[in-house]
Amino acid sequence: MAVATLALTRYYQYRKAKNLVMMALTIFATVVTLTPLFLVLGYLLYKGASSINLAFFTRLPAPVGEVGGGMANAIVGTFELVILAALMGVPVGVGAGIYLAEHRGTRFANAVRFAADVMMGVPSIVVGIFAYAVVVRPMGGFSAIAGAVALATIMIPLVTRTTEEMVLLVPHELREASLALGVSRWRTTLSVVARTAMGGIMTGVILATARIAGETAPLLFTAFGNHFWSTSLKGPIASLPVQVYTYAISPFADWQRQAWAGALVLTAIVLALELGVRAVTGGQAKAPR
Amino acid sequence: MADKILVHHLTAWFGAVRAVHDIDMNIQDNNITAIIGPSGCGKSTFVRCLNRMHEVIVGARAEGEVLLDGENIYATEVDPVQVRRRIGMVFQKPTPFPTMSIEDNVAAGLKLNGITLGRSEKDQVVERCLKQAALWEEVKDRLRAHGGSLSGGQQQRLCVARALAVEPEVLLMDEPCSALDPISTARIEELLLELKANYTIVIVTHNMQQAARTADMTAFLYAGDLIEFGETRQIFTNPTRRETEDYITGRFG
Numbered sequence: 001m002a003v004a005t006l007a008l009t010r011y012y013q014y015r016k017a018k019n020l021v022m023m024a025l026t027i028f029a030t031v032v033t034l035t036p037l038f039l040v041l042g043y044l045l046y047k048g049a050s051s052i053n054l055a056f057f058t059r060l061p062a063p064v065g066e067v068g069g070g071m072a073n074a075i076v077g078t079f080e081l082v083i084l085a086a087l088m089g090v091p092v093g094v095g096a097g098i099y100l101a102e103h104r105g106t107r108f109a110n111a112v113r114f115a116a117d118v119m120m121g122v123p124s125i126v127v128g129i130f131a132y133a134v135v136v137r138p139m140g141g142f143s144a145i146a147g148a149v150a151l152a153t154i155m156i157p158l159v160t161r162t163t164e165e166m167v168l169l170v171p172h173e174l175r176e177a178s179l180a181l182g183v184s185r186w187r188t189t190l191s192v193v194a195r196t197a198m199g200g201i202m203t204g205v206i207l208a209t210a211r212i213a214g215e216t217a218p219l220l221f222t223a224f225g226n227h228f229w230s231t232s233l234k235g236p237i238a239s240l241p242v243q244v245y246t247y248a249i250s251p252f253a254d255w256q257r258q259a260w261a262g263a264l265v266l267t268a269i270v271l272a273l274e275l276g277v278r279a280v281t282g283g284q285a286k287a288p289r
Numbered sequence: 290m291a292d293k294i295l296v297h298h299l300t301a302w303f304g305a306v307r308a309v310h311d312i313d314m315n316i317q318d319n320n321i322t323a324i325i326g327p328s329g330c331g332k333s334t335f336v337r338c339l340n341r342m343h344e345v346i347v348g349a350r351a352e353g354e355v356l357l358d359g360e361n362i363y364a365t366e367v368d369p370v371q372v373r374r375r376i377g378m379v380f381q382k383p384t385p386f387p388t389m390s391i392e393d394n395v396a397a398g399l400k401l402n403g404i405t406l407g408r409s410e411k412d413q414v415v416e417r418c419l420k421q422a423a424l425w426e427e428v429k430d431r432l433r434a435h436g437g438s439l440s441g442g443q444q445q446r447l448c449v450a451r452a453l454a455v456e457p458e459v460l461l462m463d464e465p466c467s468a469l470d471p472i473s474t475a476r477i478e479e480l481l482l483e484l485k486a487n488y489t490i491v492i493v494t495h496n497m498q499q500a501a502r503t504a505d506m507t508a509f510l511y512a513g514d515l516i517e518f519g520e521t522r523q524i525f526t527n528p529t530r531r532e533t534e535d536y537i538t539g540r541f542g
Contacts, residue, residue, distance in 0.1 A: 105347065171384070173380060173382050173384045174384055174386065174387075176342065176345060176380065176384075177380060177384040177386070177448070177451075178386075178397075178401065179342065179345055179373065180340065180342055180373055180377065180378035180380075180452070181373065181374075181377070181397065181398035181401065181402070181451065181452065181455055182370050182371065182372075182373040182374030182375075182377075182398065182402060182455055183370070183398065183401040183402060184370050185370075187401050187402075187403075188401070191401050192386060192401070195388050196386070196387055196388050198388070
């Protein structure tokens with residue numbers, strides 16, 4: 001009896017030790033994962049915060065050689081581009097996602113899903129080339145529209161796939177309950193299935209918006225960038241990522257400081273969108289019931 | 290009593306699997322018909338064929354005739370959506386629409402069918418149906434609360450109210466009490482007996498006492514075949530078929 005008890009205790013201690021080791025490893029992995037995030041945020045704050053002032057948000061870029069100025073046009077431009085892209089991309093993406101979920105297993109749906117997956121893997125610079133070819137060339141110049149098309153192209157597959165996942169989470173019983181009330185198929189899809197998945201779909205849309213807000217490459221030869229005020233859809237338009245890129249590779253110390261500030265503001269916008277999602281969904285990207 | 294539904298040679302398939310085989314049955318008006326049988330015998334599939342819900346499942350199809358007041362609901366020119374408005378259904382699992390309040394759940398069938406109700410009309414429909422479903426007293430002070438906030442038994446009665454709001458003639462119930470406790474089950478059974486005055490009810494159940502307590506007619510299905518169909522009292526006290534007797538006495542298999 002005594003031997004059995006002893007063996008049990010030893011085994012218990014072994015289990016406890018194993019638990020401790022594994023716990024330590026997991027904590028270490030978490031720290032390793034989070035360190036770059038906090039380093040980036042901290043360094044951005046350190047380098048960028050000092051250059052942020054009212055002028056940064058209200059003034060246009062200063063001419064070369066002149067100190068000061070701001071990125072007001074780029075901030076507005078980024079919002080314009082993102083909103084335009086969302087207007088183009090969200091309806092297409094949500095519609096395609098609902099289609100994929102509701103017509104699972106058909107050959108066309110499989111083809112669309114495959115295309116969306118491939119599109120997600122396409123490098124963003126290639127998306128920029130695509131928008132250049134289909135919008136910039138025919139229109140004869142860089143434009144906000146071209147930039148928005150590029151961003152929407154990135155957004156569509158993201159929104160499509162998250163929408164599909166969210167719609168699939170809606171229990172089949174709800175769909176049947178609606179059909180059994182004599183409600184037509186399309187009305188069931190729209191008013192019961194999609195509406196139930198709406199929280200999840202919105203989460204996907206906001207996350208996709210946050211993703212495209214920070215894209216630089218697809219804008220380089222579509223929206224191009226602009227040192228002056230422009231909100232015209234048909235003209236080149238400034239955007240934060242491109243402005244940050246241009247300023248960061250410039251030889252002027254003042255521009256480089258402003259690039260840090262721009263990067264900080266851009267990060268803040270993206271972070272705000274993602275925190276917004278967490279606030280709306282109550283701490284996690286909650287699946288619909 | 291008149292026959293509300295006549296079933297002729299009904300056979301139902303899931304892909305290549307035959308779930309229901311050549312069933313003939315008559316379901317009488319203002320009556321409760323119970324369908325009993327072991328799991329997988331085709332009870333659910335059979336009732337789902339009665340309002341064309343079977344074909345909603347990919348690969349599922351049905352052959353034969355189901356006459357509702359003499360009209361074949363499987364005729365080519367018949368719209369299954371119209372059939373389902375006349376033959377409502379309540380499922381095993383309570384399924385209130387999670388995005389809607391209690392009152393919106395009740396009115397959902399009307400609203401989603403494009404029928405717009407004024408405020409007072411809606412209030413009337415909601416009150417009438419909730420009263421018919423014996424839920425009104427429990428929820429009248431919180432009609433704007435979410436349907437999901439109710440207990441399981443209340444949710445199931447909410448689903449009954451929702452089905453009644455579109456004013457069907459027949460109510461199909463697919464094991465409506467299997468997820469409920471005995472008290473909620475008793476409420477639903479009382480409700481069935483009240484609804485019988487105005488509706489034709491078909492109830493699928495695993496619970497033989499439930500069939501004995503509520504049903505006027507009982508059908509025993511086994512392996513997709515209709516083994517025996519008759520008055521409930523006769524089925525339970527003096528079954529003509531050996532399989533029926535074995536099943537109701539628990540000697541089955």
